[in-house]
Amino acid sequence: MTLKTNSRRPVKGPTPGLWARYRAYLSRTGLSPSASNYFSIGVAIAGVGLTLGPIIYLVLGGFKDLHQYAMNPSGLPDPFLFRNYWGILSTGLFWRQMLNSAFIAIVTTVGVVILGTMAAYPLARYKFKGREVLYGVFVAGLMFPLTVAILPLYLMIHSWGLVGNPFGVILPQIAFALPVTIIIMRPFVAALPKELEEAAFIDGVTRIGYFWRILLPLARPGMVTVGVLAFIGSWNSYLLPLLILAGDPAHMTLPLGVTAFKGQHGSDNTAIMAFTSLSMVPALIFFIFMERRIVEGLTGAVKG
Amino acid sequence: MTFTTASGKGNGPVVGAKASAAGPRPGSPKNKQPGNASARKWAEIGLFVGPALLVFLVFVVYPVISAVRYSFYKWNGVKQFSEAEFVGLDNYRRALFGQGIFKKAYTEPFLTALSHNFEIIALSMAIQLPLALLVALILNRQFRGRTVVRVIIFAPYVLSEVITGVMWFVILDPNGIATRIVEALGLHSPAGGWFEDVHWGFWTMFFVVSWKYLGLAIILFLAGLSGVSKELQEAAAIDGASWWQIQRRINIPLIGPTIRIWAFLSIIGSIQLFDMVWVLNRGGTQGQYSTVASYMMDKGFYRSDWGYGSAIAVIMFLISLVVAIGYMLVILRRDNSTTAKN
Amino acid sequence: MANKKRVIALTALAASAAMLLASCTSNDTSASTSASAAPVTLTWWHNAIAGADGKNLTGDYWQKVADDYTALHPNVTFKIEQIETNDLQRTRIPAALQSGDAPDIFQAWGGGEMVQQVNAGYLMDLTDKIPAAIKELGSSAAGWSVAGKQYGMPYTFGIEGIWYHKSLFDKAGITGTPKTMDELNADVTKLKAAGVTPIAVGASDKWPAAHWWYNFALRSCSTDVIQASNTAFDFSDPCFVAAGKDLQAFIDTKPFQDQYLSSKAQQDPTSAAGLVGTGKAAMELMGHWELGQYEGFQADDAAKATLDADMGWFNFPATSSGAGDPTAVLGGGDGFACYKDAPAECADFLAYLTSVDVQKGFAAIPGNLPVNPGAADQIASPQLKQLADVRASAGYVQLWLDTYYGTNVGGAMNDGIVALFGGTGTPQGIVDGMTAAAATQ
Incomplete structure (x- = not known):
């Protein structure tokens, strides 16, 4: 993120000596690291509790049966029943829908x-004529949510025979994710040192060669960030898969699977809680794995 | 998202209109290439931009233009569009200036939904922003488990709206755990239930939306803070500045661009807010937490009133556009001029 | 189980053979073409759920019906998609019809929506293709006809009334079931005094609340007014506002559970069905399917049996004034229609699907109420038997009003009614909303 101020000057990582002195200062002024850390930890615990509380409640609910849930919705499961989770994991459908979402x-x-x-x-x-107009067209796409265009979109995809086909979801998703991607990548690419480009041209590298061999590796942090955003957007999208993939559960993505499961097991709330909990897992694992990449991408962008 | 970074040429993101209005940028070389090089340049441009542009035109621009076209027709979405009746601006009139029974049935609920969007924007700025900033400033230090905390706080952002909605529905059920906790504290839960009470429904929805999106703001601010020069903070500290003074004079101003871009994203997101509202009960039984997008879906498409729904979509687009351009001209422009000064 | 399946298959075979004969003798040309050998694949979209754990549910049964039909007509195969009701009705079917490439057989709820589909020219006219099968269904098929032509075949048609716990009525000292609103109001008072929630309603889903108004309208408005109202869409008769006033007066007696605006119709334990199913509320106004919902909240078969014995059913009470027929009932059902370009086999298959023996198999599934009178003796549940009798003897059977008026006016109506329940609407507001919606369609 941003911080243009610093980007003109290369910012090195915090010098250990300076940082230590800063911390020493904090302790001098009474804001000792330990005291202020306790405060930070307090805030952190509150934030974590508010975030995890509802999720844990959902996960625990999946270990109850309907009777337990009706009698004791808020307490711990007693006993823990693995029936709901096992029932979902042992049928292929959940895995199939996860693979669909992933693909x-x-x-x-x-x-x-x-x-x-x-x-x-x-x-x-x-530099070319109409560049800003072209950019403006992409940016305007940001203002138009998918909901607006859904019917014409469906009719078009249907006429191409892509209903029930993952590419019927993939192509429009790419199109609708382009604005934000271009908005992020353009200044990112612009921030790459111009000298590098000029040096490459002097060495006889073509524009295309420069793009593939030099720009792409350099732009990786930005690409990781937009990639993660696009991945999350796709993983969570609901309306488009609903129209294109509904019908055969084997074609569904996970969010659709959750609603379909909810429809099929209407009165079995605890099974729904189990299914919902399980469908959170892949997103959370992906996220835990990628969170560092996001922050790396963000800080990388700052240091550009 | 973000990345104004640093071209240092006043080319912030999302400012296309402004940049072009400003004419060629200083230092941009005039077209010096000879003719065939120019043709080559255009071929290269086509090669790079072409695929994205094609996908974008086919899957975004064409359907959107179709939606604009629908907005001038009375069309029930069942018969073929070719048989629909052209009604000019009737659909727009019904949404904005309905009279008599139309005012009560269409215009008032629409304006209610629209006001919800703007209330969400205002509340995001008044509640989410300070809260996220405060948490980010407090967490912007070394302590054990910091990474884990950041990961957990950000986690709701990656959960889908469907899952978040189902989860909160279970928790905020009339006899659910939230009601029990509130009643154990000797208080009363809202008379109509958390989501459906006419007075509380909107606030409940705002809480759930905040639960999902607050983490994003915190993480963005933290990332911005991690880039603030430690030397500056240290220098200020040596000059005798307190923790809060350092935050107020150095950290907050320096992540200003991050904050402003978050605000921009938040505003656009608030205007288009749909999935979450829809998954919770389609804007509420009495529209108590409806938004323009949920209104469009509920009163337009779910009622086989496609022309009307499309008109709402166009109005929503125009509002986003005006707000976005206004924001860019007034607020983000400052960032660019600030950069120029640096 | 296997034996039972075979028996059903055999009877189905016999039935369809009989029907082929019947339709041949009635000079029906489509039936003879259906016997031709050209291979045909029928795509079929329905909303019936198949049992994940070997339960014998309607979704499983449709698969079996398709398989049986293929056995009889080896040239006909099926491609079946099960789709959740809302998705199916609101997005999949309209979009498919728009695109000109619709499934051959799809779910049809009759009423205003079907009128729109017929006006757009999407549906196959079944009138002359399967006349015998249409006749067999009797008056129940009327909801799937437009301007005297039959465009769909219902396979189930139920009516609604008020389900109640006999034991909770006993506890409150109530004897007999209420015949008039005054009696119902008195019973509500008694139940409250006994510490029981009198009535559960799932207002969060809108339609369960709206059905209260439908019933008041049916008591308040004459049959003629109701019948004319879905063509002229004229709601100026004061009986419509009067229905809202009756409902308002009833809501003011606070007969419903706490936070009823947040309760769903079904699904979780705090839904309206859950409250009745777990014995927390005494009554619910709902269709014939609700007994199966209540059963879903019981821990085991013994509890189910106890519940089945405890649940009673009565028709919506008569109001003290109003031009409506006091024996009129509201009902609705599910059916299937054929797309205009569907193969001729489609019509024949619908005739097969609604034939007596296939309907008997359908009725054997708990909670199902067949539409073919010939299958009525297969209904095991005493409550459903009672419902079938009331349906047969009702002075007038009105299709659910939201279905009847179509999505636009119907949606406006339901929104207005829920606003009344929520305290932000008025009786006049309901009618105004309907009138406004009608003017825009």
């Missing part, structure tokens, strides 16, 4: 990142 999200992400970065390069570095 669609991965292909969408790759498509968005490649197309978006490609488009961002000339928009950032070429």
